[in-house]
Amino acid sequence: QKTIVMGLGYIGLPTAALIARSGIETIGVDVNEHVVETVNKGQVHLEEVDLDGLVRGVVERGTLRASLEVERGDNFLIAVPTPLGADNDPDISYVLDAAARIAPFLEPGNLIILESTSPVGTTEQLCAAIAEARSDLKVPGHCDGAADIFIAYCPERVLPGRILAELVANDRCIGGITPRCARRAMTFYRNFVRGECVTTTARAAELVKLVENSFRDVNIAFANELSIIADGMDIDVWDVVRLANRHPRVNILQPGPGVGGHCIAVDPWFIVAGDPANSRLIRTAREVNLAKTDHVVTRARAMISALPDDMKVALFGLAFKPNIDDFRESPALDVAVALAAEFGDRIAIVEPFAEALPKPLAGTKAHLVALDDALDQCGAIILLVDHDVFKSIPLGERRDKIVYDTRGLWPDQPVRSNWTERRAPS
Numbered sequence: 001q002k003t004i005v006m007g008l009g010y011i012g013l014p015t016a017a018l019i020a021r022s023g024i025e026t027i028g029v030d031v032n033e034h035v036v037e038t039v040n041k042g043q044v045h046l047e048e049v050d051l052d053g054l055v056r057g058v059v060e061r062g063t064l065r066a067s068l069e070v071e072r073g074d075n076f077l078i079a080v081p082t083p084l085g086a087d088n089d090p091d092i093s094y095v096l097d098a099a100a101r102i103a104p105f106l107e108p109g110n111l112i113i114l115e116s117t118s119p120v121g122t123t124e125q126l127c128a129a130i131a132e133a134r135s136d137l138k139v140p141g142h143c144d145g146a147a148d149i150f151i152a153y154c155p156e157r158v159l160p161g162r163i164l165a166e167l168v169a170n171d172r173c174i175g176g177i178t179p180r181c182a183r184r185a186m187t188f189y190r191n192f193v194r195g196e197c198v199t200t201t202a203r204a205a206e207l208v209k210l211v212e213n214s215f216r217d218v219n220i221a222f223a224n225e226l227s228i229i230a231d232g233m234d235i236d237v238w239d240v241v242r243l244a245n246r247h248p249r250v251n252i253l254q255p256g257p258g259v260g261g262h263c264i265a266v267d268p269w270f271i272v273a274g275d276p277a278n279s280r281l282i283r284t285a286r287e288v289n290l291a292k293t294d295h296v297v298t299r300a301r302a303m304i305s306a307l308p309d310d311m312k313v314a315l316f317g318l319a320f321k322p323n324i325d326d327f328r329e330s331p332a333l334d335v336a337v338a339l340a341a342e343f344g345d346r347i348a349i350v351e352p353f354a355e356a357l358p359k360p361l362a363g364t365k366a367h368l369v370a371l372d373d374a375l376d377q378c379g380a381i382i383l384l385v386d387h388d389v390f391k392s393i394p395l396g397e398r399r400d401k402i403v404y405d406t407r408g409l410w411p412d413q414p415v416r417s418n419w420t421e422r423r424a425p426s
């Protein structure tokens, strides 16, 4: 059951390590030499809870090794990036490249699984690419009768920070090009997944993944739109959400400075690109969430402009969500970049999860400061990320500050100094 995992990123490496832990000989293939060398030393190139120990263990046991080259195997799992290209169109070229690299090594009985988040129809395109490269093989969807190989789509749905636990515990939605392909892939996942494995078609499974993240984006957009409406009405949105959620069938999510990360802020565009005319709500939700970040910048700018010129302003948090060191597509970072460009060295940044300012801020006059120093030196705070360490700051240490709390983290902040979804203090 030798398994080749194409791509050793946030999903590929943890998945490869788990497969290897189940005793299956696993080879992780990556185009990046540094990644391959790091993994072969039993180390990891990315931060994820418990991943380092797991990788060290399976590399020492000899069940996982990394390589720049593809080789023969029984199962081929593709976990490469599918970024947004120009005009918010999905770019599946890495998937097709992976297919082209796998094709020469395929043998009858092999299974190919695509795990990358993909626009509907990508698995069929993968089949077409394999069929074209290997006319000697009967490829599902491209042959009469029983196929020689099996091809399926099975999206990852794990939460960064809980990847290993969720890879094992979450249910898997397995979409086969044919029912036989789905059944074969299900047998493979049962080696290391404890959640339920449910089968469907490849196209449905592709849409399921996009729908999950779009559902969350639309729901966050509702909360973000509400926050702007409540703001204009001089009503505390956090109270409104808390009270409305006491209804047994209402569950409003939390407003914030926008939606970050490389999944929820991206995947809805894959649906929009597939059917622009009919994805009105999904597109609008994306636009609402993007506009919320602009709203926060506008409001922060007004707040800082009204302060004395010599007052320093602390921005709390840059990560795209709490308690992680991931700054990709982070609305907090976008807000910080806009404010640093305008207010320069008045801006102090507190980010306990960063050792240095991330790239977009590196050329600005904004500077990274320790939390205690910010509390000593800054008269105003703009809270952008709900890290636990910020939540635990007692009122006594922030009572006299002018605060703009975009996350509703400090409900006890005195109203007159609190800009959060309320009118500016007059």
Ligand code: SAJ
Binding pocket: 117, 156, 157, 158, 159, 160, 212, 213, 216, 220, 253, 254, 255, 256, 257, 258, 259, 260, 261, 262, 263, 264, 320, 321, 322
């Ligand atoms: N956010 C809010 N308000 C909320 C909840 C979240 O503003 O009430 C913001 C966060 O601050 C963050 C963004 O949304 O900026 C996304 O965070 P998240 O924790 O909702 O999700 P991700 O991006 O870390 O992971 C998501 C997950 N998808 C769903 O929950 C439907 C995960 O299961 C997926 O595997 C992952 O995307 C992925 O890789 O697609």
